[in-house]
Amino acid sequence: MSDLIPFAPNDDGLAQAAHLLRAGGTVAFPTETVYGLGADATNPAAVAAIYAAKGRPSFNPLIAHVADIDMAHRLVDISNTAARLMQAFWPGDLTLVLPLRPDAGIAPAVTADLPTLAVRMPNHTTALTLLAKAGVPVAAPSANPSGRISPTTAQHVIDGLGQRIGGVVMGAACTVGVESTILTLTPTPRILRPGGITAGQIAAVLGQSVDEPQAHVTDITAPGQLTSHYAPTVPLRLNATDARDGEILIGFGDIPGTVSLSPDGDMGHAAATLFTILRRYEAKGKPLAIAPIPDHGIGVAINDRLRRAAAPRQKD
Numbered sequence: 001m002s003d004l005i006p007f008a009p010n011d012d013g014l015a016q017a018a019h020l021l022r023a024g025g026t027v028a029f030p031t032e033t034v035y036g037l038g039a040d041a042t043n044p045a046a047v048a049a050i051y052a053a054k055g056r057p058s059f060n061p062l063i064a065h066v067a068d069i070d071m072a073h074r075l076v077d078i079s080n081t082a083a084r085l086m087q088a089f090w091p092g093d094l095t096l097v098l099p100l101r102p103d104a105g106i107a108p109a110v111t112a113d114l115p116t117l118a119v120r121m122p123n124h125t126t127a128l129t130l131l132a133k134a135g136v137p138v139a140a141p142s143a144n145p146s147g148r149i150s151p152t153t154a155q156h157v158i159d160g161l162g163q164r165i166g167g168v169v170m171g172a173a174c175t176v177g178v179e180s181t182i183l184t185l186t187p188t189p190r191i192l193r194p195g196g197i198t199a200g201q202i203a204a205v206l207g208q209s210v211d212e213p214q215a216h217v218t219d220i221t222a223p224g225q226l227t228s229h230y231a232p233t234v235p236l237r238l239n240a241t242d243a244r245d246g247e248i249l250i251g252f253g254d255i256p257g258t259v260s261l262s263p264d265g266d267m268g269h270a271a272a273t274l275f276t277i278l279r280r281y282e283a284k285g286k287p288l289a290i291a292p293i294p295d296h297g298i299g300v301a302i303n304d305r306l307r308r309a310a311a312p313r314q315k316d
Protein backbone atom coordinates (compact mmCIF):
# COMPACT_ATOMS: atom_id res chain seq x y z
CA MET A 1 0.00 0.00 0.00
CA SER A 2 1.09 3.58 -0.59
CA ASP A 3 2.30 5.93 2.12
CA LEU A 4 0.03 6.61 5.05
CA ILE A 5 -1.55 10.08 4.95
CA PRO A 6 -1.62 12.02 8.24
CA PHE A 7 -4.82 14.10 8.34
CA ALA A 8 -5.04 17.17 10.57
CA PRO A 9 -8.03 16.99 12.95
CA ASN A 10 -9.50 20.21 11.51
CA ASP A 11 -12.19 20.92 8.93
CA ASP A 12 -9.89 20.63 5.91
CA GLY A 13 -8.13 17.51 7.15
CA LEU A 14 -11.41 15.82 8.05
CA ALA A 15 -12.91 16.70 4.64
CA GLN A 16 -9.92 14.98 3.00
CA ALA A 17 -10.19 11.99 5.34
CA ALA A 18 -13.94 11.72 4.60
CA HIS A 19 -13.17 11.86 0.88
CA LEU A 20 -10.75 8.94 1.25
CA LEU A 21 -13.38 6.96 3.21
CA ARG A 22 -15.98 7.56 0.50
CA ALA A 23 -13.46 6.48 -2.13
CA GLY A 24 -13.09 3.10 -0.37
CA GLY A 25 -9.94 3.82 1.65
CA THR A 26 -9.10 2.92 5.25
CA VAL A 27 -8.69 5.81 7.70
CA ALA A 28 -7.87 5.52 11.41
CA PHE A 29 -9.50 8.12 13.64
CA PRO A 30 -9.75 8.97 17.34
CA THR A 31 -12.81 8.29 19.48
CA GLU A 32 -13.25 8.76 23.22
CA THR A 33 -12.42 5.06 23.80
CA VAL A 34 -9.64 3.99 21.42
CA TYR A 35 -8.59 4.80 17.84
CA GLY A 36 -10.71 2.98 15.25
CA LEU A 37 -9.71 1.81 11.78
CA GLY A 38 -12.56 3.06 9.61
CA ALA A 39 -13.91 2.13 6.20
CA ASP A 40 -17.23 2.68 4.41
CA ALA A 41 -19.46 -0.05 5.88
CA THR A 42 -21.49 -0.20 2.65
CA ASN A 43 -18.43 -0.96 0.50
CA PRO A 44 -17.42 -4.66 0.56
CA ALA A 45 -13.90 -4.02 -0.78
CA ALA A 46 -13.26 -1.28 1.77
CA VAL A 47 -14.45 -3.55 4.60
CA ALA A 48 -12.26 -6.37 3.29
CA ALA A 49 -9.29 -3.98 3.52
CA ILE A 50 -9.93 -3.54 7.27
CA TYR A 51 -9.79 -7.31 7.86
CA ALA A 52 -6.62 -7.55 5.73
CA ALA A 53 -4.81 -4.65 7.45
CA LYS A 54 -5.55 -6.03 10.93
CA GLY A 55 -5.11 -9.72 10.10
CA ARG A 56 -8.55 -10.11 11.66
CA PRO A 57 -10.43 -13.42 11.32
CA SER A 58 -13.50 -13.00 9.13
CA PHE A 59 -15.85 -14.44 11.80
CA ASN A 60 -15.28 -11.43 14.09
CA PRO A 61 -17.83 -8.72 13.17
CA LEU A 62 -17.27 -4.95 13.20
CA ILE A 63 -19.05 -2.01 14.86
CA ALA A 64 -20.79 0.47 12.51
CA HIS A 65 -20.16 4.04 13.66
CA VAL A 66 -22.86 6.62 12.99
CA ALA A 67 -22.95 10.42 13.05
CA ASP A 68 -26.42 10.56 14.61
CA ILE A 69 -29.42 8.49 15.67
CA ASP A 70 -31.12 9.01 12.27
CA MET A 71 -28.31 7.15 10.57
CA ALA A 72 -28.74 4.30 13.08
CA HIS A 73 -32.47 4.12 12.19
CA ARG A 74 -31.54 3.38 8.57
CA LEU A 75 -29.36 0.44 9.65
CA VAL A 76 -31.10 -1.38 12.50
CA ASP A 77 -34.53 -1.90 14.07
CA ILE A 78 -34.67 0.32 17.14
CA SER A 79 -37.04 -0.93 19.84
CA ASN A 80 -38.35 1.39 22.56
CA THR A 81 -35.76 -0.03 24.92
CA ALA A 82 -32.96 0.66 22.45
CA ALA A 83 -34.27 4.18 21.85
CA ARG A 84 -34.19 4.90 25.58
CA LEU A 85 -30.60 3.77 25.80
CA MET A 86 -29.58 5.90 22.82
CA GLN A 87 -31.32 8.86 24.43
CA ALA A 88 -29.48 8.28 27.70
CA PHE A 89 -26.00 7.32 26.50
CA TRP A 90 -25.44 8.63 22.94
CA PRO A 91 -23.17 10.06 21.90
CA GLY A 92 -21.07 7.81 24.12
CA ASP A 93 -19.26 4.56 24.72
CA LEU A 94 -22.26 2.24 24.57
CA THR A 95 -22.42 -0.05 21.52
CA LEU A 96 -25.82 -1.64 20.89
CA VAL A 97 -26.25 -4.95 19.07
CA LEU A 98 -29.58 -4.66 17.24
CA PRO A 99 -31.45 -6.47 14.43
CA LEU A 100 -29.96 -5.54 11.05
CA ARG A 101 -32.46 -4.07 8.60
CA PRO A 102 -32.58 -5.99 5.32
CA ASP A 103 -32.38 -2.70 3.38
CA ALA A 104 -29.45 -1.32 5.40
CA GLY A 105 -26.97 -1.77 2.57
CA ILE A 106 -24.26 -2.94 4.98
CA ALA A 107 -21.52 -5.13 3.47
CA PRO A 108 -22.07 -8.70 4.77
CA ALA A 109 -18.49 -8.90 6.10
CA VAL A 110 -19.27 -6.13 8.63
CA THR A 111 -21.64 -8.42 10.54
CA ALA A 112 -19.79 -11.62 9.65
CA ASP A 113 -23.18 -12.67 8.24
CA LEU A 114 -24.95 -12.34 11.62
CA PRO A 115 -28.56 -11.06 11.58
CA THR A 116 -27.51 -8.28 13.99
CA LEU A 117 -25.38 -5.15 13.65
CA ALA A 118 -23.39 -3.44 16.41
CA VAL A 119 -23.92 0.35 16.23
CA ARG A 120 -22.25 3.18 18.11
CA MET A 121 -22.23 7.01 18.04
CA PRO A 122 -18.92 8.11 19.57
CA ASN A 123 -18.78 11.02 22.02
CA HIS A 124 -15.93 12.73 20.21
CA THR A 125 -16.15 15.92 18.16
CA THR A 126 -13.47 14.92 15.65
CA ALA A 127 -15.02 11.49 15.09
CA LEU A 128 -18.53 12.90 14.74
CA THR A 129 -17.36 15.56 12.27
CA LEU A 130 -15.60 12.90 10.20
CA LEU A 131 -18.68 10.64 10.25
CA ALA A 132 -20.98 13.50 9.25
CA LYS A 133 -18.69 14.51 6.39
CA ALA A 134 -18.38 10.90 5.21
CA GLY A 135 -22.17 10.58 5.21
CA VAL A 136 -21.96 6.78 5.33
CA PRO A 137 -21.84 4.35 8.27
CA VAL A 138 -18.20 3.67 9.07
CA ALA A 139 -17.16 0.19 10.15
CA ALA A 140 -14.32 0.55 12.64
CA PRO A 141 -12.60 -2.00 14.84
CA SER A 142 -9.82 -0.84 17.12
CA ALA A 143 -6.88 0.25 14.92
CA ASN A 144 -4.38 -2.40 16.05
CA PRO A 145 -3.13 -5.65 14.52
CA SER A 146 -5.61 -8.37 15.53
CA GLY A 147 -5.06 -9.69 19.04
CA ARG A 148 -2.67 -6.93 20.14
CA ILE A 149 -3.11 -3.97 22.49
CA SER A 150 -5.65 -1.34 21.33
CA PRO A 151 -4.29 2.11 20.34
CA THR A 152 -5.09 5.21 22.37
CA THR A 153 -2.84 7.62 20.42
CA ALA A 154 -2.25 8.31 16.72
CA GLN A 155 1.37 7.18 17.21
CA HIS A 156 0.16 3.77 18.51
CA VAL A 157 -1.79 3.39 15.25
CA ILE A 158 1.24 4.29 13.14
CA ASP A 159 3.45 1.90 15.15
CA GLY A 160 1.03 -1.01 14.69
CA LEU A 161 -0.48 -0.57 11.24
CA GLY A 162 1.84 1.99 9.60
CA GLN A 163 1.89 1.41 5.87
CA ARG A 164 -1.03 -1.04 5.87
CA ILE A 165 -3.73 1.66 5.99
CA GLY A 166 -4.64 4.72 3.94
CA GLY A 167 -4.45 7.44 6.56
CA VAL A 168 -4.80 8.45 10.16
CA VAL A 169 -6.50 11.47 11.70
CA MET A 170 -3.83 12.91 14.00
CA GLY A 171 -6.07 13.59 17.02
CA ALA A 172 -5.25 13.71 20.71
CA ALA A 173 -4.96 10.76 23.11
CA CYS A 174 -8.24 9.02 23.91
CA THR A 175 -9.80 10.06 27.21
CA VAL A 176 -11.69 6.88 28.21
CA GLY A 177 -8.95 4.48 27.14
CA VAL A 178 -10.86 1.17 27.07
CA GLU A 179 -13.24 0.06 24.33
CA SER A 180 -16.99 0.69 24.51
CA THR A 181 -19.45 -1.36 26.52
CA ILE A 182 -21.24 -3.76 24.14
CA LEU A 183 -24.86 -4.58 25.00
CA THR A 184 -27.33 -6.93 23.39
CA LEU A 185 -31.05 -6.64 24.19
CA THR A 186 -32.27 -10.05 23.07
CA PRO A 187 -33.71 -11.94 24.72
CA THR A 188 -32.91 -9.69 27.71
CA PRO A 189 -30.27 -6.98 28.27
CA ARG A 190 -26.82 -8.49 28.52
CA ILE A 191 -23.34 -7.00 28.42
CA LEU A 192 -21.12 -8.77 25.90
CA ARG A 193 -18.04 -6.64 26.65
CA PRO A 194 -17.67 -4.41 29.74
CA GLY A 195 -16.60 -0.81 29.18
CA GLY A 196 -16.91 2.64 30.70
CA ILE A 197 -20.71 2.48 30.88
CA THR A 198 -21.58 -0.02 33.58
CA ALA A 199 -24.36 -2.57 34.00
CA GLY A 200 -25.62 -0.51 36.93
CA GLN A 201 -25.95 2.66 34.84
CA ILE A 202 -27.82 0.75 32.11
CA ALA A 203 -30.08 -0.99 34.62
CA ALA A 204 -30.94 2.39 36.17
CA VAL A 205 -32.15 3.70 32.78
CA LEU A 206 -34.07 0.54 31.87
CA GLY A 207 -35.51 -0.22 35.28
CA GLN A 208 -34.56 -3.85 34.80
CA SER A 209 -31.52 -5.97 35.56
CA VAL A 210 -28.66 -6.31 33.11
CA ASP A 211 -26.58 -9.48 32.88
CA GLU A 212 -22.81 -9.19 32.99
CA PRO A 213 -20.28 -11.66 31.60
CA GLN A 214 -18.84 -14.07 34.15
CA ALA A 215 -15.14 -13.39 34.60
CA HIS A 216 -14.09 -17.00 34.03
CA VAL A 217 -16.41 -17.85 31.14
CA THR A 218 -15.48 -17.21 27.51
CA ASP A 219 -18.43 -15.50 25.90
CA ILE A 220 -19.24 -17.05 22.57
CA THR A 221 -22.03 -14.59 21.74
CA ALA A 222 -19.60 -11.72 21.09
CA PRO A 223 -17.49 -13.53 18.54
CA GLY A 224 -14.47 -11.32 19.24
CA GLN A 225 -14.51 -11.98 22.95
CA LEU A 226 -12.05 -14.82 22.82
CA THR A 227 -10.00 -15.39 25.93
CA SER A 228 -6.65 -14.07 24.72
CA HIS A 229 -6.88 -10.57 23.33
CA TYR A 230 -5.16 -7.28 24.10
CA ALA A 231 -2.03 -9.36 24.38
CA PRO A 232 1.31 -7.83 25.27
CA THR A 233 4.41 -9.54 23.85
CA VAL A 234 5.64 -10.47 27.36
CA PRO A 235 3.98 -12.49 30.17
CA LEU A 236 1.68 -10.57 32.49
CA ARG A 237 0.89 -11.56 36.12
CA LEU A 238 -2.25 -10.15 37.75
CA ASN A 239 -3.08 -9.08 41.32
CA ALA A 240 0.60 -8.63 42.17
CA THR A 241 1.77 -6.81 45.28
CA ASP A 242 5.49 -7.08 44.54
CA ALA A 243 7.86 -7.72 41.62
CA ARG A 244 9.35 -11.23 41.34
CA ASP A 245 12.14 -12.68 39.18
CA GLY A 246 12.97 -9.70 36.98
CA GLU A 247 9.37 -8.55 36.60
CA ILE A 248 8.44 -4.90 36.16
CA LEU A 249 5.60 -4.04 38.57
CA ILE A 250 2.83 -1.74 37.34
CA GLY A 251 1.29 -0.19 40.43
CA PHE A 252 -2.08 1.26 41.36
CA GLY A 253 -3.10 3.23 44.45
CA ASP A 254 -1.14 2.08 47.51
CA ILE A 255 1.11 -0.23 45.48
CA PRO A 256 3.66 2.11 43.84
CA GLY A 257 5.44 -0.18 41.32
CA THR A 258 8.01 1.01 38.78
CA VAL A 259 5.20 2.98 37.18
CA SER A 260 1.62 3.44 38.35
CA LEU A 261 -1.72 3.37 36.51
CA SER A 262 -2.84 5.94 39.06
CA PRO A 263 -1.01 6.73 42.33
CA ASP A 264 -4.27 8.24 43.66
CA GLY A 265 -6.24 5.08 42.88
CA ASP A 266 -8.37 6.94 40.30
CA MET A 267 -9.87 4.25 38.06
CA GLY A 268 -10.81 6.62 35.24
CA HIS A 269 -7.19 7.69 35.08
CA ALA A 270 -6.07 4.06 35.22
CA ALA A 271 -8.31 3.18 32.24
CA ALA A 272 -7.01 6.14 30.24
CA THR A 273 -3.35 5.18 30.78
CA LEU A 274 -3.66 1.35 30.77
CA PHE A 275 -2.86 0.61 27.11
CA THR A 276 -0.12 3.25 26.87
CA ILE A 277 1.65 1.82 29.93
CA LEU A 278 1.28 -1.79 28.74
CA ARG A 279 2.81 -0.80 25.39
CA ARG A 280 5.66 1.18 26.91
CA TYR A 281 6.65 -1.56 29.34
CA GLU A 282 6.18 -4.57 27.04
CA ALA A 283 8.79 -2.86 24.84
CA LYS A 284 11.34 -3.42 27.62
CA GLY A 285 11.07 -7.17 26.99
CA LYS A 286 10.74 -8.16 30.69
CA PRO A 287 7.77 -9.95 32.29
CA LEU A 288 5.16 -7.63 33.74
CA ALA A 289 3.18 -7.82 36.98
CA ILE A 290 0.27 -5.56 37.78
CA ALA A 291 -1.37 -4.51 41.05
CA PRO A 292 -5.00 -5.45 41.82
CA ILE A 293 -7.66 -3.09 40.43
CA PRO A 294 -11.00 -2.86 42.29
CA ASP A 295 -13.70 -4.73 40.34
CA HIS A 296 -16.38 -2.07 40.15
CA GLY A 297 -17.21 0.84 37.83
CA ILE A 298 -14.77 1.03 34.92
CA GLY A 299 -12.55 -1.34 36.97
CA VAL A 300 -14.70 -4.19 35.59
CA ALA A 301 -13.59 -3.24 32.05
CA ILE A 302 -9.96 -2.81 33.13
CA ASN A 303 -9.96 -6.26 34.77
CA ASP A 304 -11.62 -7.81 31.71
CA ARG A 305 -8.81 -6.45 29.49
CA LEU A 306 -6.12 -7.49 31.99
CA ARG A 307 -7.42 -11.08 32.23
CA ARG A 308 -7.35 -11.34 28.45
CA ALA A 309 -3.88 -9.77 28.33
CA ALA A 310 -2.66 -12.37 30.84
CA ALA A 311 -4.37 -15.38 29.18
CA PRO A 312 -2.45 -17.93 27.08
CA ARG A 313 -1.96 -16.62 23.55
CA GLN A 314 -4.40 -17.23 20.74
CA LYS A 315 -5.29 -15.02 17.77
CA ASP A 316 -8.55 -13.06 18.14
Ligand code: TXA
Binds near residue numbers: 060116141193
Ligand atom coordinates in the same frame (compact mmCIF):
# COMPACT_ATOMS: atom_id res chain seq x y z
O1 TXA B 1 -14.81 1.53 21.63
C1 TXA B 1 -14.98 0.77 20.66
O2 TXA B 1 -15.96 -0.01 20.59
C2 TXA B 1 -13.94 0.79 19.55
C3 TXA B 1 -13.98 2.16 18.86
C4 TXA B 1 -13.11 2.23 17.66
O3 TXA B 1 -15.31 2.51 18.56
N1 TXA B 1 -14.15 -0.28 18.62
C5 TXA B 1 -13.87 -1.57 18.94
O4 TXA B 1 -14.07 -2.46 17.90
O5 TXA B 1 -13.49 -1.92 20.04
P1 TXA B 1 -13.51 -3.96 17.92
O6 TXA B 1 -13.74 -4.49 16.55
O7 TXA B 1 -12.11 -4.00 18.41
O8 TXA B 1 -14.48 -4.71 18.87
C6 TXA B 1 -15.81 -4.93 18.45
C7 TXA B 1 -16.42 -6.06 19.22
C8 TXA B 1 -15.86 -7.41 18.85
O9 TXA B 1 -15.62 -8.14 20.06
C9 TXA B 1 -16.99 -8.04 18.04
O10 TXA B 1 -17.00 -9.42 18.16
C10 TXA B 1 -18.21 -7.41 18.67
O11 TXA B 1 -17.80 -6.08 18.90
N2 TXA B 1 -19.35 -7.37 17.75
C11 TXA B 1 -19.47 -6.68 16.60
N3 TXA B 1 -20.65 -6.93 16.00
C12 TXA B 1 -21.31 -7.80 16.79
C13 TXA B 1 -22.57 -8.44 16.71
N4 TXA B 1 -23.39 -8.25 15.68
N5 TXA B 1 -22.91 -9.27 17.72
C14 TXA B 1 -22.09 -9.48 18.77
N6 TXA B 1 -20.86 -8.90 18.89
C15 TXA B 1 -20.47 -8.07 17.91
Ligand code: MG
Binds near residue numbers: 141142150
Ligand atom coordinates in the same frame (compact mmCIF):
# COMPACT_ATOMS: atom_id res chain seq x y z
MG1 MG C 1 -10.34 -4.60 19.18
